[in-house]
Amino acid sequence: MEPEARVPIKSDSDIVLARAQGRLLADELGFPSTDATVVATAISEVARNIVQYAHHGEIMFGKAHRQGRSGLVIIAKDEGPGIENIGLVMEPGYSTANSLGLGLPGAKRLMDEFEIASQPGQGTTITMTKWAP
Amino acid sequence: MRVPILRQAKYLIASIQSALSDHELLQLRDDLMEQTGRYRARGVVVDVTALDVMDSFAARTLRSIGHLLNLRGADTVIVGIQPDVAISMVQLGLTLEGVPTALDLEEGLAYLDAQMG
Numbered sequence: 001m002e003p004e005a006r007v008p009i010k011s012d013s014d015i016v017l018a019r020a021q022g023r024l025l026a027d028e029l030g031f032p033s034t035d036a037t038v039v040a041t042a043i044s045e046v047a048r049n050i051v052q053y054a055h056h057g058e059i060m061f062g063k064a065h066r067q068g069r070s071g072l073v074i075i076a077k078d079e080g081p082g083i084e085n086i087g088l089v090m091e092p093g094y095s096t097a098n099s100l101g102l103g104l105p106g107a108k109r110l111m112d113e114f115e116i117a118s119q120p121g122q123g124t125t126i127t128m129t130k131w132a133p
Numbered sequence: 134m135r136v137p138i139l140r141q142a143k144y145l146i147a148s149i150q151s152a153l154s155d156h157e158l159l160q161l162r163d164d165l166m167e168q169t170g171r172y173r174a175r176g177v178v179v180d181v182t183a184l185d186v187m188d189s190f191a192a193r194t195l196r197s198i199g200h201l202l203n204l205r206g207a208d209t210v211i212v213g214i215q216p217d218v219a220i221s222m223v224q225l226g227l228t229l230e231g232v233p234t235a236l237d238l239e240e241g242l243a244y245l246d247a248q249m250g
Contacts, residue, residue: 013156
């Protein structure tokens with residue numbers, strides 16, 4: 001995927017920038033406003049995950065096309081501590097930051113496709129896609 | 134940007150003007166805590182009409198605002214959750230856990246008036 005845009009994530013104000021960028025591309029792809037809001041919410045969750053656990057990283061945005069449908073691909077990448085047990089962090093309610101633990105499982109629920117690649121000490125890359133209806 | 138808080142009789146009205154960062158949301162919580170005491174407010178309306186995204190952090194912070202102000206003796210009502218935001222919240226499984234909501238500012242003030250008896 002050739003990224004259309006990149007937003008560096010270094011602090012909580014970058015979370016707001018990242019979701020605005022996502023909404024912009026969702027609008028460009030002709031997503032209905034509800035889906036654009038759903039995507040912006042998922043971006044917010046993965047961006048906050050970067051701020052909380054890795055402290056800095058990047059979110060890349062791209063467009064995808066499959067069988068006549070347009071999709072918005074979001075890649076959230078960091079070089080933070082990585083995730084030891086991906087199964088555990090994807091359980092709703094699990095959290096090490098004393099939050100609700102809805103972040104990553106919530107983002108997965110909001111998107112059509114969701115993948116995490118991570119190894120302890122090697123950072124985390126989340127790739128998620130929403131397809132236009 | 135700090136969220137403006139207006140005083141109207143025994144109520145405070147916090148009117149969010151744009152998307153907020155986590156820090157700005159926590160600032161709002163602290164400002165409301167402080168002003169509820171200073172002005173002896175009995176009710177607080179938080180107007181989120183301008184929020185285009187309600188993620189788990191925002192929902193948690195609004196919930197804690199409601200619970201904290203309740204402990205300080207003020208009823209709190211969240212107003213103006215937009216339809217798209219409501220749909221995203223339901224998909225994400227977010228609730229405001231007992232913090233009352235109303236359609237808009239007018240309904241929110243009517244709710245508070247009814248609580249005051």
